[in-house]
Amino acid sequence: MSEPLVRQGRLIDERSLKARVQTFVGQWEFILFLTLVGVFVFFSLISPYFLDYFNLMNATFSFVEKSVLALPMIFIILSGDIDISVASIMALASFVMGNAASHGAEAGTLVILGLGTGLIAGVVNGLLVTRVKIPAIAVTLATMSVFRGISQAILRDNAYTEYPEAFAYFGQGYIPGTVIPFSFIFYLVLALLIGFVLHGTTYGRKLYAIGNSASASRFTGIPVGRIRFTNFALNGLFAGIAAVILTSRIGSTRPNIANGWELEAITLVVLGGVSITGGRGNIYGVVIASLLVGYLKFGMALVNLSAKVMVITTGTLLIVAVLIPKILDRVKARRKLRSQRSELHRERTAS
DSSP states (O other): OOHHHHHHHHHHHHHHHHHHHHHHHTSHHHHHHHHHHHHHHHHHHHOTTTTOHHHHHHHGGGTHHHHHHHHHHHHHHHTTOOOOOHHHHHHHHHHHHHHHHHTTOOHHHHHHHHHHHHHHHHHHHHHHHHTSOOOHHHHHHHHHHHHHHHHHHHHTTOOBOOOOGGGGHHHHOBOTTSSOBHHHHHHHHHHHHHHHHHHHSHHHHHHHHHHHOHHHHHHTTOOHHHHHHHHHHHHHHHHHHHHHHHHHHHOOBOTTTTTTHHHHHHHHHHHTTOOTTSSOOOHHHHHHHHHHHHHHHHHHHHTTOOHHHHHHHHHHHHHHHHHHHHHHHHHHHHHHHHHHHHHHHHHHHHO
16 A cells, blocks of 8 residues: 555544544533533532542432432433423322321332322323323423322321331432442432433334424324323323432421422433433433532532522523533534535545
């Protein structure tokens, strides 16, 4: 092979390697990961308690339930829908469990009731959206008031506080012989399952197709209505799971339980890189975003920042999560255009 051809091959390899590096560095998940590392470095410098292993593990107790809520919300938003009733489903499931516990129900029964209540609420949402053909935002806005209103109307200013001792393990227990919370490991297992469905099955590929174009997906034979219904049912089930963990952790049920958590769950998904308009995103970004927001709040609590500052931070992150991916898309588009122009110029020069 002649030397010019060898040099040309090396140039092509160098360009392709450079392009791959630029693509990787420009990925939203990589930026999130660097931000997470920055959070760890920053708070470890200003607080000697941040990097304590026991503290880091215990900190997961405060954000696992929200992270669980975010997992099926990926499916909802990815397919172009929205569900703002998840926190109210949690309140309803917790109310049902509390009422049953007050009548002597055991821990296993309470878990079944919590999951069943969440699933039924999700099925109601799914039926109203897919069968009655009401927009998801309108349906979940209405059921958000109805589901929480049930517990508010019955409990009022009262609370259920008597739960079986065994029930506390789901939200307070540790893996035997370790200081790793059971709930955190359970969340990671759920994340693996959701990730497998999203990235390793035809169901996941159909979600992306529906999010990009629901009408085109119908013409290709994808059962759009059935998949959307399944998404809402799954979302309700996971809200029931989150309700079990949260109720177990705090050991009580009040009407305002998990109030406002729907915004935080949606924030985690959008911050994780899932497009709010559907059709784009992955599980990796959402898991990193859950850790980022969770440990950011943990660090802020360590330095005694107020809850109001945390709320402002959450809202700011949501705005940033929407804006930055759009900016990155524009940068990538311009870079691609410059690359095409350079390639065209080289071809003209060579000819």
